[in-house]
Amino acid sequence: MWLKSVYAKPVAHLLCLLPCGALLWAAFNGGLGANPVEKLTHETGIWTLRFLLLTLCMTPLRQWSGQAAWIRFRRMLGLYAFFYVSCHFSIWFIADHSLRFGDMIEDIVKRPYITLGFSAFLLLIPLAITSNQAMIRKLGRKWKSLHQLVYVIVLLGVLHFVWLVKADYLEPSIYAIIAMILLAHRLGPIKRLGVKSAPVARN
Numbered sequence: 012m013w014l015k016s017v018y019a020k021p022v023a024h025l026l027c028l029l030p031c032g033a034l035l036w037a038a039f040n041g042g043l044g045a046n047p048v049e050k051l052t053h054e055t056g057i058w059t060l061r062f063l064l065l066t067l068c069m070t071p072l073r074q075w076s077g078q079a080a081w082i083r084f085r086r087m088l089g090l091y092a093f094f095y096v097s098c099h100f101s102i103w104f105i106a107d108h109s110l111r112f113g114d115m116i117e118d119i120v121k122r123p124y125i126t127l128g129f130s131a132f133l134l135l136i137p138l139a140i141t142s143n144q145a146m147i148r149k150l151g152r153k154w155k156s157l158h159q160l161v162y163v164i165v166l167l168g169v170l171h172f173v174w175l176v177k178a179d180y181l182e183p184s185i186y187a188i189i190a191m192i193l194l195a196h197r198l199g200p201i202k203r204l205g206v207k208s209a210p211v212a213r214n
């Protein structure tokens with residue numbers, strides 16, 4: 012099956028880098044519109060959320076399709092979420108706060124949606140650091156508990172989005188609903204409908 016092909020991962024990497032490539036292309040060709048910083052913040056924020064949700068899709072896809080190979084992409088997608096949130100954070104820190112640490116802390120404390128986004132970013136750091144095989148072996152059972160933090164991160168990310176929107180709640184609501192479905196799947200009720208688990212394959 013194509014999921015197990017040697018080309019699957021390189022193709023997946025290319026797809027994951029496409030949004031970044033498109034933004035760089037637009038940046039160097041004057042395609043970011045009247046407010047380039049706003050455009051970059053928005054795009055990197057949206058892609059962070061999309062990659063987080065895609066990461067959460069891998070386990071249900073494995074269960075529903077019976078194809079364990081979906082799990083090969085989970086770590087990669089999680090790391091791309093971390094990559095995009097690092098860009099998102101850096102753009103904000105550089106463009107909005109000119110790398111001034113004090114200003115940054117003040118903004119994090121003052122604006123609740125920034126507090127939520129920043130908390131999600133901080134929580135993602137240990138997950139990114141411990142996502143490799145060596146850490147999986149070293150942490151044993153604790154690894155799974157630690158990586159369950161991704162559910163909290165997704166919730167914080169969605170709340171951050173809902174909070175910052177001022178008028179049109181349609182887009183954040185769609186992401187919130189997808190997140191709720193994926194989280195509900197983890198909590199059990201959907202699992203109990205009798206979907207059989209396929210064995211886990213790492214990488």
Ligand code: HEM
Nearest residue numbers: 052053056057059060096100103128129131132168172175
């Ligand atoms: C997992 C973490 C995060 C996720 C999922 C996320 C997601 C998003 C999304 C979806 C948007 C809206 C994009 C749009 O308007 O279309 C956004 C905007 C924004 N985010 Fe984040 N974000 C995260 C972390 C952060 C962090 C760490 C910061 C800074 C500390 C931050 C600061 C901002 C700012 C300033 C905006 C633009 C607000 C505005 O338009 O007024 N975010 N983010």
